[in-house]
Structures are given as structure tokens and as C-alpha cells.
Amino acid sequence: MASPNPSPGDILETAEELRWKVPPDFQEHLVEDIYSESARIAGRNVSRPGQSTRLAWQSKLDRLLTSRLTGFPILIAIFAIVLWLTIEGANVPSGWLATVLLDHGHPLLKSLGNTIGMPWWLSGLLFDGMYLATAWVISVMLPPMMIFFPLFTLLEDFGYLPRVAFNLDRVFQKVGAHGKQSLTMAMGYGCNAAGVTAARIIDSPRERLIAIVTNNFALCNGRWPTQILIATVFIGALVPPALSGIVAAASVAGVMLLGVALTLLTSWLLSRTWLKGEASTFSLELPPYRPPRFWRTLYTSLIDRTLFVLWRAIVFALPAGLVIWLISNVSIGDQTIALWMIHGLEPLAWVMGLTGVILVAYIIAIPANEIVIPSVLMLTVLFTGMHDMGQGAGVMFESDDTTLKTLLVAGGWTTLTAINLMLFSLCHNPCSTTIYTIYKETGSWKWATLSTVMPLVIGFILCSGVALIWRFLS
Amino acid sequence: MSASCPPTGCATCGSDHAAVLKKLGLRLDKWDYVVALAGNPNTGKSTVFNNLTGLHQHTGNWPGKTVQRAEGGYAYQNKQYKIVDLPGTYSLLSASPDEEVARDFILFGRPDVTIIVADATCLERNLNLALQITQITSKAVLCLNLMDEARAHKMTIDVRGLSRDLGIPVVATAARQGEGMDELLRVVSEIATGQLVTAPHRLAIRSAPIRSALLKMSAMLRETFPSLEPVEWVALRLLGGDPAIINAVATDTLGGLPGTSTTTTTNGVNAKA
Numbered sequence: 001m002a003s004p005n006p007s008p009g010d011i012l013e014t015a016e017e018l019r020w021k022v023p024p025d026f027q028e029h030l031v032e033d034i035y036s037e038s039a040r041i042a043g044r045n046v047s048r049p050g051q052s053t054r055l056a057w058q059s060k061l062d063r064l065l066t067s068r069l070t071g072f073p074i075l076i077a078i079f080a081i082v083l084w085l086t087i088e089g090a091n092v093p094s095g096w097l098a099t100v101l102l103d104h105g106h107p108l109l110k111s112l113g114n115t116i117g118m119p120w121w122l123s124g125l126l127f128d129g130m131y132l133a134t135a136w137v138i139s140v141m142l143p144p145m146m147i148f149f150p151l152f153t154l155l156e157d158f159g160y161l162p163r164v165a166f167n168l169d170r171v172f173q174k175v176g177a178h179g180k181q182s183l184t185m186a187m188g189y190g191c192n193a194a195g196v197t198a199a200r201i202i203d204s205p206r207e208r209l210i211a212i213v214t215n216n217f218a219l220c221n222g223r224w225p226t227q228i229l230i231a232t233v234f235i236g237a238l239v240p241p242a243l244s245g246i247v248a249a250a251s252v253a254g255v256m257l258l259g260v261a262l263t264l265l266t267s268w269l270l271s272r273t274w275l276k277g278e279a280s281t282f283s284l285e286l287p288p289y290r291p292p293r294f295w296r297t298l299y300t301s302l303i304d305r306t307l308f309v310l311w312r313a314i315v316f317a318l319p320a321g322l323v324i325w326l327i328s329n330v331s332i333g334d335q336t337i338a339l340w341m342i343h344g345l346e347p348l349a350w351v352m353g354l355t356g357v358i359l360v361a362y363i364i365a366i367p368a369n370e371i372v373i374p375s376v377l378m379l380t381v382l383f384t385g386m387h388d389m390g391q392g393a394g395v396m397f398e399s400d401d402t403t404l405k406t407l408l409v410a411g412g413w414t415t416l417t418a419i420n421l422m423l424f425s426l427c428h429n430p431c432s433t434t435i436y437t438i439y440k441e442t443g444s445w446k447w448a449t450l451s452t453v454m455p456l457v458i459g460f461i462l463c464s465g466v467a468l469i470w471r472f473l474s
Numbered sequence: 475m476s477a478s479c480p481p482t483g484c485a486t487c488g489s490d491h492a493a494v495l496k497k498l499g500l501r502l503d504k505w506d507y508v509v510a511l512a513g514n515p516n517t518g519k520s521t522v523f524n525n526l527t528g529l530h531q532h533t534g535n536w537p538g539k540t541v542q543r544a545e546g547g548y549a550y551q552n553k554q555y556k557i558v559d560l561p562g563t564y565s566l567l568s569a570s571p572d573e574e575v576a577r578d579f580i581l582f583g584r585p586d587v588t589i590i591v592a593d594a595t596c597l598e599r600n601l602n603l604a605l606q607i608t609q610i611t612s613k614a615v616l617c618l619n620l621m622d623e624a625r626a627h628k629m630t631i632d633v634r635g636l637s638r639d640l641g642i643p644v645v646a647t648a649a650r651q652g653e654g655m656d657e658l659l660r661v662v663s664e665i666a667t668g669q670l671v672t673a674p675h676r677l678a679i680r681s682a683p684i685r686s687a688l689l690k691m692s693a694m695l696r697e698t699f700p701s702l703e704p705v706e707w708v709a710l711r712l713l714g715g716d717p718a719i720i721n722a723v724a725t726d727t728l729g730g731l732p733g734t735s736t737t738t739t740t741n742g743v744n745a746k747a
Contacts, residue, residue: 006694008723014694015712018687026684027714033677038601041639045632046597200572287516288623
């Protein structure tokens with residue numbers, strides 16, 4: 001101890017010794033001191049006229065939005081309205097984009113390729129594969145995103161999300177999960193990878209893992225367009241045109257609610273099996289409502305969400321278009337690779353009430369859910385041989401809602417296929433980015449694998465069950 | 475028009491803040507000072523961050539929006555500042571990963587200035603964190619944000635009295651409207667350059683056994699880690715058996731900067747852009 005500079009080991013040793021001489025609860029006392037000091041300083045420098053800490057209209061709105069009676073109906077109504085506005089509003093610009101990029105843009109590029117003497121395979125790869133895949137993604141996804149994301153962001157900035165969390169808190173506690181999981185779920189509605197990262201706000205590792213593993217049941221940016229499109233083309237078409245928008249919106253809202261139900265179910269299962277434990281309590285702060293700054297919100301949601309998702313979709317659509325074109329044009333034996341895959345998966349797909357094409361599309365779309373629909377369409381053209389509608393094998397072709405439906409029906413689609421695709425889109429493996437994020441956040445391949453396999457199993461059970469009942473009834 | 479004052483004079487004059495603030499966004503390869511933004515969740519840290527850097531990090535109205543550190547930069551009076559937006563926390567006792575991120579950065583990252591963003595409408599709870607931060611670093615300024623909401627609640631806050639009680643400068647702001655940001659910039663630069671020396675109010679420890687233990691620990695720490703600033707705080711954590719601090723002492727990283735080596739650009743969705 002006489003040495004002039006104590007080593008780190010000496011310091012720790014001394015701390016260890018001294019720890020026995022100080023009161024064991026001294027840290028709590030220090031924290032209490034800080035709290036009483038804060039109260040003293042605040043009391044001395046803040047003066048408020050009344051006792052009310054919240055504005056009257058805010059308390060009234062809080063009671064309405066978080067009451068047991070009205071909380072959930074309002075929540076469902078708000079989401080249904082947002083979805084309906086998206087579905088109704090996206091049709092027109094979608095058609096407009098399809099006209100520019102597909103009806104005119106694609107033939108222009110093809111003829112340009114011919115003029116400069118491009119070989120058929122190069123123009124096929126570039127224009128029929130990569131360009132069309134990208135153009136399809138833009139015209140299908142951009143309009144709904146430009147309506148849906150700003151609406152969602154406006155709700156978020158207004159302060160509605162913590163109220164949703166408050167409503168769901170009781171339910172999450174009941175299934176043994178953390179109430180803050182509703183916030184990570186809300187984040188997942190934008191992007192599951194972001195939702196997984198957001199689970200850091202949950203303190204207990206057990207509940208954090210539950211939040212991470214179940215986040216995939218929150219429909220993400222990449223899956224909303226699939227849901228909205230299929231609901232519009234198939235489900236909305238089952239009723240008279242005047243009602244179709246509402247019915248389509250309701251069916252998407254239904255899938256979203258099913259996702260919430262599955263989140264709760266799997267959380268409950270996990271907290272009873274691998275992740276046993278009690279739900280920890282926490283205090284959730286309801287922040288004041290703040291009128292969103294409209295133009296700023298539009299701007300940030302355009303930059304942060306719309307362009308981000310679109311960029312990601314395009315980045316993944318380019319190689320996917322390439323891959324689809326290649327497997328559709330390269331043959332092994334007597335048929336192309338794509339046909340081998342489609343035929344091979346057909347029996348499994350039949351059990352699930354899907355088609356082989358859909359399963360192949362989901363394999364191609366592992367990097368990004370955004371490209372599921374373009375891949376389905378491209379492969380359907382190939383599979384049905386409806387070349388008069390498209391431009392050849394593996395060509396993603398131009399279409400509006402009616403020709404889209406005609407094509408899909410020719411590809412063996414029924415209402416059952418549409419319903420099961422919506423279900424499978426909810427319950428299948430997360431995209432590769434999300435899987436990697438789960439690995440990074442949990443530091444274990446075990447949890448990443450479970451998060452990947454569990455939704456697939458549930459999706460399989462769900463789709464097969466629906467198919468079984470559907471076939472039994474009809 | 476004849477110029478009565480040379481244009482260069484305006485650009486260096488402290489009162490012409492708009493002209494001397496350059497929002498650098500992410501374009502920052504070197505910096506003179508590091509500024510940390512800390513505070514309770516949902517007090518507008520990200521709004522202050524966006525205001526200073528010109529970035530458009532999304533600022534949701536809910537607690538826990540920022541889970542990772544976000545970094546950006548600005549230049550003020552020819553000095554470059556790197557600004558780090560920390561996750562919002564209620565305390566620095568490191569019960570959760572985000573609290574740990576915030577605490578580690580203030581402790582190990584050694585920011586030149588820490589801006590403590592506080593919600594003026596519920597000051598008491600916000601001061602809990604402010605007092606914990608000023609135990610670790612003295613180079614801090616309280617950004618009394620959401621003053622517009624406080625006014626809507628008809629609250630009045632004695633800014634000078636608050637500053638006197640805390641021992642650090644206090645700037646009243648409404649970041650959403652850009653109100654008070656000029657003054658904040660000025661105070662930050664004064665603290666960073668050493669023009670303004672702060673003397674935060676530290677809590678007195680009444681219990682005699684703790685005081686003597688603390689004295690002994692502090693003396694040892696001062697000898698081994700001469701550059702360590704929050705000696706008493708570290709001593710208290712060691713007495714309390716904080717595993718992270720024990721580890722930092724054992725691995726001799728207490729004086730080092732492990733917290734600054736990992737760089738996370740922005741949070742959430744942006745992180746992958």
C-alpha cells in the first residue's frame with residue numbers, strides 16, 4: 001500500500017473492502033437525495049397558476065382514446081380509414097406511372113436497343129429483366145407509400161402511438177410480455193429491422209427477446225403494398241364496386257389484426273416455454289399531443305420512409321429481375337430452371353392453397369418483401385405461357401387491375417389463393433436484412449433461426465388449415 | 475452601398491449567430507469539439523439535433539424513438555462541432571442498454587459539452603437526470619426546451635434562478651420553432667472554448683462512513699487516473715459494485731475512449747440508408 005501509484009487491482013481491492021463498511025443501501029439513498037434535490041430546485045423556480053398539468057382538451061382526448069370502451073374501436077377505425085384513403089388514393093397515380101414507365105418506357109427502350117444493335121439476350125437481361133422489375137416496383141409501390149407513410153407519420157407526430165401502446169399494454173402484460181412491445185410492434189409496421197432494433201427500449205432480456213422474435217408479425221413497408229394490391233384486385237372485386245374500397249381496406253385491416261393476435265399468441269407461448277418469467281412493470285409516459293408540422297412531416301416521411309423503401313426495393317428488384325430472367329431462359333434438360341422449381345414446389349403449394357409460382361417468388365424475394373408481387377407476375381407470365389399479354393418468357397409486363405386479375409386467374413388463382421397469399425405474406429420468414437439484424441441484436445443464431453422458422457411453420461399451418469376448410473366447404 | 479463594417483467582422487461577431495452557424499449534416503471529417511445531447515425521452519433532443527445539423531432525423535412524438543446514437547455536425551465561429559444525439563433516458567444508473575449507451579458516452583466519450591435537454595413542463599423529473607449528469611461532467615448546459623408548451627400551460631420558470639441552483643447555464647428554448655437556438659449555440663461554444671467555466675452544484679454526502687470511504691477511494695483514483703474528471707462519482711460506483719465501472723478500472727479503460735470508437739450514423743430506418 002506504500003507504493004505511490006496504486007494499481008487498478010489495488011483500487012478494486014480497496015473498494016471491495018470498503019464496500020462492507022458502508023451501508024448496503026447507500027446508493028438508493030443517494031438516488032433519493034437526487035430526487036428530493038430535483039423537487040426542491042423545481043419547486044423554487046417553477047410557478048404554475050393551477051394544479052392542472054395537462055390541458056383540458058388533452059385530458060378529454062386521452063380519456064376517449066385510451067378508455068377500455070372506446071380505445072380499441074377508435075384504434076381499428078383510424079387504421080381502417082388510413083388504409084381506405086391509401087387504397088382509394090393510390091389507384092390513379094399508379095395507373096399513370098404504369099402508363100409512363102411500362103406502356104411507353106419499355107417499348108421505347110426495346111426499340112432503342114434494337115436500333116443500336118444490342119444482342120437479344122442483353123436487351124432481354126437489361127430491359128425485360130432489370131428495367132421491368134424496377135419499373136413495376138415503382139408503379140405498384142410508390143403511390144400507396146406516398147399516401148400511407150405520411151398519414152402514419154402524422155399520427156405518430158401527433159402522439160397517437162403511445163396511446164396505442166397504453167391500450168395494448170394490458171394485453172401484452174397478460175401474455176407475459178412487456179408493455180413496451182407495442183411500441184416496437186408499431187415500429188415494425190414501418191420496418192421489421194427497425195422494430196427489432198427498437199426492442200432495445202425494453203430492459204429485461206427475456207421480454208426483449210420476445211419482442212424481437214415476434215416483431216415479424218407486424219406487417220412491414222414491403223408487405224403493405226402486397227396486401228393492398230391483392231385485397232383490391234381480389235377481395236374488393238367480390239362485392240359491388242361502390243363497396244370494394246371499403247371491403248378491401250377492411251380485409252387488410254383484418255390481416256393486420258390477425259398479426260396482432262399472432263404476436264400475442266406467440267408471445268404467450270414463448271413466455272410459457274423457452275422464455276419463462278413474470279412480466280415486468282414499467283411506467284409509460286403519455287406525452288402531450290403536439291400538432292404535427294404538416295409540411296415538415298410530409299418532407300421527412302418522403303425522405304426517410306418513402307424514398308428509403310423505394311430505393312431498397314429498386315436495389316433488390318434489379319438483381320431479382322436478372323435472376324428471374326435467367327432462370328426463365330436457362331434450361332436444364334427439357335425445361336427451364338424456373339419450371340423445375342415451380343413444378344417441384346407445386347405439391348407443397350397445393351396443400352397450402354397457394355401456387356408453385358408464389359412459393360418460388362417468395363424464395364426469390366428473401367432479400368426484400370417488396371419484390372414478391374413483381375416476381376409472382378413475371379413467373380406467372382412464364383408459367384401460363386400468356387405471351388400475347390407479355391413480351392416473352394420471364395418478362396414483367398404492363399398491366400392494370402383487370403388484366404392483372406385475368407393473368408393471375410390464368411395462373412390458377414382463385415379467391416382462396418388470394419386470401420392465402422395475404423396470410424402467407426403476414427406469416428413467413430423475415431427478410432434477410434431483418435434476420436441479420438436479429439442476429440446482431442441477440443448475438444445468437446439460435447434466436448435468428450427461431451425467428452425465421454416459427455413464422456414459416458405458423459404460416460404453413462394457417463394456410464393449410466384455411467385451404468382444407470375452404471375445399472371442404474366448396 | 476458603402477460598407478461601414480467589413481463583412482468579415484460580421485461573420486466573426488458573436489451576436490450574428492445565423493451567419494456563423496453552418497449546418498454540416500453528416501459532412502464532418504474532423505472536428506474541434508464533441509457535443510453530447512442527453513435528456514429524458516421525448517423532450518425534443520432529436521429536434522434540437524436536427525436544428526443544429528440541418529439533418530432530418532425523424533422525430534416521433536413518443537419516448538424511445540432514438541435507440542442508438544445519432545451523429546451529425548455543425549460549424550460555429552470557425553470551429554467544427556460533432557454532435558451526438560444520445561437515447562433518451564430517465565436516469566444514468568444503466569438499468570437498460572439505452573441508459574448504458576448514454577452513460578458510457580458521457581463518461582468515456584468525454585464530450586466537450588453536454589447539452590441536457592429538459593422538458594420545461596415537467597421540470598422536476600427532468601432535473602433528476604440533469605443532476606445525475608452534472609455529477610459526471612461539469613461541462614454541461616441545460617436546454618430548457620418546450621417553453622412554448624410551458625407557456626400554454628401558463629407556467630413561468632425562473633431561468634436565472636434555475637441556473638444558479640444547478641450551477642450550469644440554462645437556456646430557454648422552443649426547438650420546434652427554432653426559438654433560443656442562437657443562445658444555445660453561443661453558450662455551447664463558450665463552454666467548449668473555456669470562456670465559460672461552470673461549477674455544478676454537487677450533492678453533499680451526509681453519512682460519515684461513506685464520506686471516509688469516498689475520500690480514500692478518490693485519493694487512490696486521482697493518483698492512478700490523473701486525468702479522470704468525475705472522481706467522486708466513479709468512487710461511488712465502485713463502492714456500489716457497478717460491474718461496468720469495475721471492468722473499466724480493471725481493464726484500464728477508464729481514462730480511455732472506448733465509447734467513441736464505434737460510430738453509428740443515424741438511428742432506426744435511417745441506419746441502413
